[in-house]
Amino acid sequence: MTLVFQQILNGLVVGSIYTLVALGMTLIQGTIRIPNIAHGSLYMVAAYIIYTLTHTLGLSYWVAVAVAIAVMPVLGIIVERIYWPVRQKGTGISLFVAGIGILVLLNNSVRLIYGAQWKYVRGPLTGTVDVFGLIVTRQRILIIVAAIVSIALLNLFLNKTLIGSTIQAVAQNPSGASLVGINIRTTSMLTFGIATALAGLAAALIAPVFLVYYEMGTPVVLRAMAILVVGGLGSVAGAIVGGYILGLAEAMSVLFMPAGYQDLIAFGLLIAILTFKPTGLFGREL
Amino acid sequence: MKNLALNRKFSKTALTANTQAILVLSVIAAAAVFPAMSPSRYIMTVITMGFIWSMATMGLNILLGLAGQASIAHGAFFGIGAYTFGILNAKHNVNFWLAMVIAVLFTSLLAGLISLPAIRTRITYFAIFTLCLNLIITSLVNNMEHITEGPRGLIGITRPAILASTAGMYYFCLILLVLVTLFVYRLRNSVIGLSWASIRINETLASSLGIKLVYNKIVAFMLSVAVTALAGALYAAAIGSLTPSITSFTISFYLLIYLIVGGPGTILGPIVGAFGLNTLTQLLYALEQYRPLIYGVIMIFCIVYMPLGVMGYIKARLQERYPALRKW
Amino acid sequence: MLLEISNLTKRFGGLTAVDNISLTIKKGEIFSVIGPNGSGKSTLFNLISGIYPPTSGSVKFNNDNITGAKPHQIAFKGIGRTFQFTTLFQDLRVIDNLIIGHRLRIKTGIIDVVLRTRQARDDEQLLGQKCMVMLDFINLTSLAFRPVNLLTQEEQKRLSIGTALMSSPELLLLDEPTGCVNIEEIHNLIQLVRKIKEKGVTVCLIEHKMRVVMDLADRIAVLNYGKKIAEGDPAEIRNNEEVIRAYLGGEYVA
Numbered sequence: 001m002t003l004v005f006q007q008i009l010n011g012l013v014v015g016s017i018y019t020l021v022a023l024g025m026t027l028i029q030g031t032i033r034i035p036n037i038a039h040g041s042l043y044m045v046a047a048y049i050i051y052t053l054t055h056t057l058g059l060s061y062w063v064a065v066a067v068a069i070a071v072m073p074v075l076g077i078i079v080e081r082i083y084w085p086v087r088q089k090g091t092g093i094s095l096f097v098a099g100i101g102i103l104v105l106l107n108n109s110v111r112l113i114y115g116a117q118w119k120y121v122r123g124p125l126t127g128t129v130d131v132f133g134l135i136v137t138r139q140r141i142l143i144i145v146a147a148i149v150s151i152a153l154l155n156l157f158l159n160k161t162l163i164g165s166t167i168q169a170v171a172q173n174p175s176g177a178s179l180v181g182i183n184i185r186t187t188s189m190l191t192f193g194i195a196t197a198l199a200g201l202a203a204a205l206i207a208p209v210f211l212v213y214y215e216m217g218t219p220v221v222l223r224a225m226a227i228l229v230v231g232g233l234g235s236v237a238g239a240i241v242g243g244y245i246l247g248l249a250e251a252m253s254v255l256f257m258p259a260g261y262q263d264l265i266a267f268g269l270l271i272a273i274l275t276f277k278p279t280g281l282f283g284r285e286l
Numbered sequence: 287m288k289n290l291a292l293n294r295k296f297s298k299t300a301l302t303a304n305t306q307a308i309l310v311l312s313v314i315a316a317a318a319v320f321p322a323m324s325p326s327r328y329i330m331t332v333i334t335m336g337f338i339w340s341m342a343t344m345g346l347n348i349l350l351g352l353a354g355q356a357s358i359a360h361g362a363f364f365g366i367g368a369y370t371f372g373i374l375n376a377k378h379n380v381n382f383w384l385a386m387v388i389a390v391l392f393t394s395l396l397a398g399l400i401s402l403p404a405i406r407t408r409i410t411y412f413a414i415f416t417l418c419l420n421l422i423i424t425s426l427v428n429n430m431e432h433i434t435e436g437p438r439g440l441i442g443i444t445r446p447a448i449l450a451s452t453a454g455m456y457y458f459c460l461i462l463l464v465l466v467t468l469f470v471y472r473l474r475n476s477v478i479g480l481s482w483a484s485i486r487i488n489e490t491l492a493s494s495l496g497i498k499l500v501y502n503k504i505v506a507f508m509l510s511v512a513v514t515a516l517a518g519a520l521y522a523a524a525i526g527s528l529t530p531s532i533t534s535f536t537i538s539f540y541l542l543i544y545l546i547v548g549g550p551g552t553i554l555g556p557i558v559g560a561f562g563l564n565t566l567t568q569l570l571y572a573l574e575q576y577r578p579l580i581y582g583v584i585m586i587f588c589i590v591y592m593p594l595g596v597m598g599y600i601k602a603r604l605q606e607r608y609p610a611l612r613k614w
Numbered sequence: 615m616l617l618e619i620s621n622l623t624k625r626f627g628g629l630t631a632v633d634n635i636s637l638t639i640k641k642g643e644i645f646s647v648i649g650p651n652g653s654g655k656s657t658l659f660n661l662i663s664g665i666y667p668p669t670s671g672s673v674k675f676n677n678d679n680i681t682g683a684k685p686h687q688i689a690f691k692g693i694g695r696t697f698q699f700t701t702l703f704q705d706l707r708v709i710d711n712l713i714i715g716h717r718l719r720i721k722t723g724i725i726d727v728v729l730r731t732r733q734a735r736d737d738e739q740l741l742g743q744k745c746m747v748m749l750d751f752i753n754l755t756s757l758a759f760r761p762v763n764l765l766t767q768e769e770q771k772r773l774s775i776g777t778a779l780m781s782s783p784e785l786l787l788l789d790e791p792t793g794c795v796n797i798e799e800i801h802n803l804i805q806l807v808r809k810i811k812e813k814g815v816t817v818c819l820i821e822h823k824m825r826v827v828m829d830l831a832d833r834i835a836v837l838n839y840g841k842k843i844a845e846g847d848p849a850e851i852r853n854n855e856e857v858i859r860a861y862l863g864g865e866y867v868a
Binding site for chain 3: 469472473476477478479480481483484487488490491492493494495496497498499505509609
């Protein structure tokens, strides 16, 4: 039975990461309709920034995280600037293709600079804690707590602040929003910035738990895509619910499935949902 | 439409049907004569691979360029075509030609079945679906070791005497490429090609004019996979061994970039793109480790500045002067 | 009765766009559906042409129940339509658009095309002839090979009507054919609609310009907030109090 609870906890940890990444993606998709498949690579770059700051420059973990989260939006905005002209004149698939190009570019740049070996980031919290008879590392608790706090803050931001409302306005009705004076371009960059910061946070949290390598973003972004499709492109609630459900499903599946097949859960779920509901579960039309 | 009187008015400009035929035949003749000039086996192999990748990219072109459906799983089908042929050939000693036909038919039917759930979905969803599909397939090929030999690799694929030499394989691939190109040319410039274009440009309107969306998309999908699978089988025959990476997303990515650079929707685009990128990077072997990075940059550059690709760009510039280019 | 609509209703969540509408269209007439913006006219067309199914009610065409059928099936049965915001196949030429319009009546398949069989060649010839006739009908012969995006607004309207006509419909639904067209050009379009009626095609017309409606329509139905508030010939409608009230006391000056 403790094994089950252990996996539930693991599921919450993994789910937190998936949710943070998926949230960023769903914000971008919802406001400016860009399926940013390069998001996983941004997440990966953040992890490498933290690695460089802690390992090479010897800064403390917390400082590294703060710097990473502050710096990542810059990269996010650069990516946004690449997407923008494609969005204006491209066809449906062009954005996706552009995203793949960016993904390949980022992944391989990192591979060439840092090499293909896995890197290790030392976390700030060592040791374990006894939670109802389960042994849990402090880092994992940090992940869950940080994720929940960030999600709550994000919701407050979107619903209670003026800027947050701006983002929602653009998501619901871009032409209407611009008619009342909202600058779509600025909102686009802002959204990318927030999304990238969330990805940076996720990377920061998970780096001490799993190893860092240049392809770490790809499985995550694919899961995030699956979550978006299932939860609805642009749906914040869908991303949160979907993220945790997927995390838990994958963790629980370890109990009765051979290890290599975890990938298939996300994709199998995606295929199953799309078959019966081509617009996703909470989906709105593209 | 040859029967319209107006057509004759426009045909007086350059590039009549005869001129086109001469140009095309000269290119084919040049390619046919090339081995007789005794180039190294290495160069012949590189060009043969160019033929194979051109064919694979043409397959993708049928789906993406003509019908406008965004699949990024074609690498997986290339690989399945390769593996089906390889397994039949190496492990079950099936007749070479029969194995090729089976590989193509099997992969095509499989694609038809797989596409059924997703065919009603819209662009980005469909792309994501195909992406996940690709990964599942790679994972399966890797894991189903009793059938595919998994990461160990499948070896021992043989060719019949007639194709045993490098030149033999060269001509075989060249002939098939020419046939496939002819096939795509006829398809694209016909009523069928036009109705697929209508689906690509405006589904709602196409549907309101009686064009069956689901049926046409599935047919386009199966046909496009058949061509790519044929290329895959040729690849297996040419190289003689396979590893699961031949089904990976990397292959899908390569096919995509060959098509985008060459010119999606054009006839010659896939050939230009595949030869341009693949052959060039093969010859500049030292750059191998930078290849994905370079491709990534090229892809971004192309999508932003030249979304019509090389052939698309050429057509856009010269079409006023040579209206016949429209068919290419 | 060519087209019979019975108790047709369409709800989108909380909004009832079409509310229990019943009407019939007779063969050979020009029927017009009018009403203020948002009264459900385009939704009605979308329900007839199969873009989405109704929440309740039925649509019968030639006594054949087509309720909820898919757009391509409905086109095959003989109902063609145009869209309010001119919808054409951009990047293609005028003649390509027309060819696509006739596709559904052509039996050529992939094998025919690739092997250039008798069927393919005959069909190609047939298409050529039909296009010539239609180009002449909509008066675009000189622009046959022009890319669509280089046409004027009114030429595009004529082309979209011609493309819909290429599908050999018995009933043609025209959604605001004179929208965004200036006054001089309206005359051409009115003439075109009359020619269509002469050819034996029944027309159902959504229109805003009263002058056009009164000029062309044999019978008119008036919608308001999704409900049919009046039906009759032009004289009856012109004097109908409820109709005048619905338009807030003024006729549109066309």
